[in-house]
Amino acid sequence: MNNQIEEIKQKIDIVEYIGRHAKLKKVGRNYKGLCPFHQEKTPSFVVSPDRQIWRCFGTCNDGGDVISFLMKWENISFFEALKDLADVAGVTLENITRDDEQFNRVQKMYEINLVALKYFQYVLLNTEFGKKSLEYLFNRGLSEKIIKTFEVGYSPDSWDSLKRYLLKKNYTIQEIVETGLIIKKTNGGAYDRFRNRIIFPLRDARSNVVGFSGRILDGENKEAKYVNTPETEIYHKRNHLFGLHLTKDAIRKEDNAVIVEGEFDMISPYQFGLDYFVAIKGAALTEGQLNIIKRYTKRLTLALDMDAAGIEAMMRGVALAEKMDFEVYIAEFKSGKDPDEALQKDPIQFKKDIKSARPIYDVIIEAAQKKYPNSSSFHKKKIAEEVAPFIILISNPIVRSHYVRKIASILEVTEGSVLSLLNKRQSSNKSSFRPKTNIKKSAPKKEELLQRFILAYLLSLENPINIIESIKSKLNNPLFIIPSYQKLFVNLESDLKIHQDFIYNIFISRLPAELQAVADELYMYSSDMPEFKEKEIVKMAYDLKRLILKKSIEKLLNSDDKNDEEKTSFLVKELNDVEIIYRTL
Incomplete structure (x- = not known):
């Protein structure tokens, strides 16, 4: 397997591959750019063609090889990334043992969801139970072809039909519960989550079935209009975009993503x-959704409900989109309250409305003018108050300056007056989020906590020699950067080589006086710690080593000494070796 992994990495140029997702510029022997994993203005993301590795020295403080990059970019497991990259490299994977517990669990969830999808689809298209729902979909203007394209289904009006079907397929109750398809009762039983509903399968960008959305038929208002898969290991509402698996290539080609609310508003267009x-x-776009969209385009066209609640939710999304440097437009429909209705009434006009979408700030300013049409000072004041919350979101100084001039012209005031209002509004917003001035002791840093946990755990064991040897065999000294902790660790290791039976009270009596108080504090601290398995402590040790190496590398990078390049390369290699093992723990 290791040979195949190396073959894949050798066949893929990491600079070219990462360059598809982030703009890189050659700087010396390396390539540098803005990190694709977090928002920043100063590039901190470095790719080394020589070492075929990447690293973010900014907020992420992370790095690795091409496999780890894809894992982070797509939020997928090691084996999923390996399979994708094997296809890219033209390598056939052989003798791959997938003993990753999380990977196997996730794959099982995808598998169960796919079986459920086919069940729902069969019930809709091939049984008497689905006839009413199928007729409803036809009446909504959906063709049989589009129904099959989106794999729309129907869940029978039954408490356990899907459960019984999946049990016959040899899935366990617990496996089905984890997908969210059934709900466990307090008495130990379980029942179907989706009952008497049109079912829309939810696929991610990689076409995995991550969940479902169930809609009642119009006029059946006894229950909630929609029932959705709850948050699971594979479905997160904040990161999901319905239909993306079918439209991502067109979004990239069109360089525009039109955002609508609800399945019908997406399927009809x-x-x-x-x-x-x-x-x-x-109506609220989330940071997770925006991070996914920016892989394909930096232009958004919003076609959402523009009621009071919708506008408030939209503002939150626009604020995030501005920070991520999106261009945001608004589509206004001349007929119909939503995209589905507008399209059904006049398809030609609908397409024109989408193509003629205007920048969001122009739409907001015009809407405020229509709401307050008089030239009175009161109406001018109200216009300014309504548009100000949006204009202060603009981060680009040129764009902001353009709208300051536009508003000043509309209100017949000076640009300085508009700027004064915006500055006051911005200061007010900041002050409402200002933290309390109570001075609190700063929380210990992660590396300090890790050192404390590891040593406290070792001192709490009856025989810590095995875990010490496990850590020492894999990690070089020094493991602890707090001097007293390192001295204590060295003393503990030396003592155990001479005295195999570890008794804390006897051990502490052999310690130097200056270390006894440190040891006692840690020993007492261990009593409040949760129980850890040996593997978890080994993982903590690797995590600690990662942090120590990262700090050392950062220090060398900030140095002007050219002789530090060799040291940096050595430490970066050591860090990546540690990272690889850490991810397998």
Whole structure:
């Protein structure tokens, strides 16, 4: 397996591969750019073509090889990334043992969801139970072809039909519960989550079935209109974009993502050839969704409900989009309250409305003018108050200056007056989030906590020699950067070589006086610690080593001494070796 991994990495140029996702510029022997994993203005992301590794020296403080990059970019497991990269490299994977517990569990969830999808789809298209729902979908204007494309299904009006079907497929109750398809009762039983509902499968960008959305038929208002898969290991509402698996290529080609609310608003345009739409739940775009969209485009066209709640939710999304340097536009429909209705009434006009979407700030200013049409000072004041919360979100100084001039012209005031209002509004917003001035003791840093945990755990064991040898055999000294902790660790290791039976009270009596108080504090600290398995402590030791190496590398990078380049390369290699083992623990 290791030979195949190396073959894959050798066949993929990491600079070219990462360059598809981040703009890189050659700086000396390396390439540098803005980190694709967090927002920043000063580049901190470095890719080394010589070592075929990457590292973010900014907020992420992370790095690795091309496999770890794809894992982080797609939020997938090691084996999923390896499989994808093997396809890219043209390498056939052989003798791969997938003993990763999380990977196997996630794959099982995908598998169960796919079986459920086919069950729901069969019930809709091939049974008497689904006839009413199928007729409803046809009446909504959906063709049989589009119903099959989006794999729409139906869940029977039954408490346990899906459960019984999946049990016959040899899945356990617990495995099905983990997908969210059934709900466990307090008395130990379980029942189907989706009952008498049209079912929309939710696939991620990689086409994995991560969950479902169930909608009641119109007029059946006894229950909530929608029931969705709850948060699971594979489904997170804040990161999901309905239809992206079908539209991502068109979004990249069109360089535009139209954001709608709900499945029908996304499916209807797709049926009419508008294949660069995605749907969200609710009107608020999340940071997770924006991070996914920016892989394909930096332009958003919002086609969302513009009621009071929708506008408030939209503002939160716009604020995030501004920080991430998106261009945001608003689509206004001349007929219909939402995209689905507008499209059904006049498809030609709908397409024109999408193509003529205007910058969000122009739409907001015009809406405020229509709301307060008089030229009175009161109406001018109200216009300014309504648009100010949006204008202060603009981070680009040129764009902001443009809208300051525009507002000043509309209100017939000076640009200085508009700027004064915006500054006051911005200061007010900041002050409302200002932290309390109570001075608190700063929390200990992670490396300090890790050192404390490891040593406290060792001192609490009856025989710590095995775990010490395990840590020492894999990690070089010094492991502890707090001098007293390192001295204590060395003393503990030396003592155990002479005295195999470890008794804390006897051990402390043999310690130098200056270390006895330190040891006692740690020994007492261990009594409040949760129980750890040996593997968890070994992982903590690797985590600690990672932090120590990162700090050493950062220090060398900030040095002007050219002789530090060799040291840096050595430490970066050591860090990546540690990272590889750490991810397997």
